[in-house]
């Protein structure tokens with residue numbers, strides 16, 4: 636796969652898996668295909684469950700209270716799964732870097748790709764550019780989706796246009812209610 640300079644594909648792939656968790660291994664593989672990975676992996680019986688554990692570890696990074704904690708968690712994850720960078724040219728992708736040893740099973744590959752990709756994304760775009768949808772803080776419309784902010788201005792707060800629109804409607808209603816109350 637291409638780990639582009641900003642780690643964007645990898646971190647978006649992690650968010651896609653976290654926000655819409657596939658029911659089986661084939662679903663996980665299909666998602667990696669949609670998001671740029673071309674490799675085949677040998678099937679291991681625990682792939683689905685172990686990939687879920689990788690995602691749960693990544694969600695702790697998403698929910699970290701501050702940048703030092705976020706860095707600490709990511710450093711531990713990279714230490715556990717990533718290897719020294721290695722140039723590779725598999726499946727006609729062209730030369731690119733892998734931060735893992737060859738021949739690893741699917742969950743280990745995703746753990747390496749997601750942790751290194753997230754580290755690249757945060758260090759190049761900003762340590763705050765990962766979190767939960769701001770609609771989760773609104774009473775009555777909870778949304779816990781992960782937001783990966785890859786926007787130019789770095790101000791993406793909602794996971795979707797839908798959540799942003801619903802929040803705008805609520806703000807409008809609460810302003811209107813305030814005006815009513817004042818008579």
Ligand SMILES: [Zn+2]
Nearest residue numbers: 636637728733
């Ligand atoms: Zn590759």
Ligand SMILES: [Zn+2]
Nearest residue numbers: 768778794798
């Ligand atoms: Zn949302």
